[in-house]
Amino acid sequence: MATDTQLDLWEVFIQGRNGSHHMHAGSVHASDKKMALQNARDIYTRRGEGSSIWVVPANSIVASNPDDADMFFDPADDKVYRHPTFYVMPEGAKQI
């Protein structure tokens, strides 16, 4: 028999209410998609916490490197004109 295994790691994303974003809830172990979905349902939605579940093999997720975070995100640092508060509105203008 093959050596014992605890199956593959999947990440679980749950949509709490219809219309909202799917949010990361945690992980499950499973050998295939169907088992991953069923395990995610049993582990993360025992009290109606979900209306939809995504499961993704953990090794398919690409993540930014925390050591490079400063450099990686700094293009946004000097672009204050991307925020509405940057602009000076004429006195008296309404609903803008």
Add this chain to the structure above:
Amino acid sequence: MSSNTAPAIEDARLSKFEERVQKGDAIEPRDWMPEAYRKHLIRQISQHAHSEVIGMQPEGNWITRAPSIRAKQILLAKIQDEGGHGLYLYSAAETLGISREEMIEQLQTGKAKYSNIFNYPTLTWADIGAIGWLVDGAAIVNQVSLQRTSYGPYSRAMVRICKEESFHQRQGYEIMAMMMKGTPEQREMAQDAMNRWWWPSLMMFGPHDSDSPHSSDAFRWKIKRHSNDELRTKFIDKTVQQAEVIGLTIPDPELKWNEATGHYDHGEINWDEFYRVIQGNGQCNKQRIAHHKKAHNDGAWVRAAAEAYKVKQAVKNN
């Protein structure tokens, strides 16, 4: 790396890490962390996960003998939650680089511990009440404090667990309250359970602060947010009133309200018993691990079949 720059880089990383922790930043799996932090967390989180899983056994002992269908449904749901808690925590520990297989192996060989409380037997139905009320009650005090632990995945698991725990404590207290309204025999049974579970529940918080090893790093790195004695006192302060309301006596003649501190003082805990049980000589230590191994081995064919199915599907889809 040359031999003299390595320690300098290490020092810089350590001070940056400690600065972040002091600021209240959460540490995430891919962030740099000191080896001692990683080790401490692996030990603590895996021990916590094992406790959730082993804790299913004493309660599982009463599923087939629950006194009503309502009681049985509740107990099943509660035990299923504990299994879920174990899984949240194993996942959190895995983010630190230990595998599920290694953790199971450490549990089964005795290298990793689980909470001492689960080495006591559940002799009567009242024990199910006492576990929910006192054991989950004590666990909640600890887990509420850990919601603010510095390691992100552990903290998030605690938030989820705490949401689920309050039903556990309430169902236990309801059982105790119901029995205290019953026949003299039922009241006696509830008091007997109280007498047996009270002291082991206090021991769940661990040794007195003055005798507790590894705590200074744990505080500096905000893994632990409150001391053992602080948490124990918090639990006692809450529980005494709940016992009074339903007419149970706390089995501690020295327990009394201390006007000056604003807390209860309690009698000395039997630490000899605590260490005896930790060292494997409690009433159920052997049974708990034997049962875990049996369930694990009995399930091996299911995991093997699932793997075989996965391989077959992959071939078919190619």
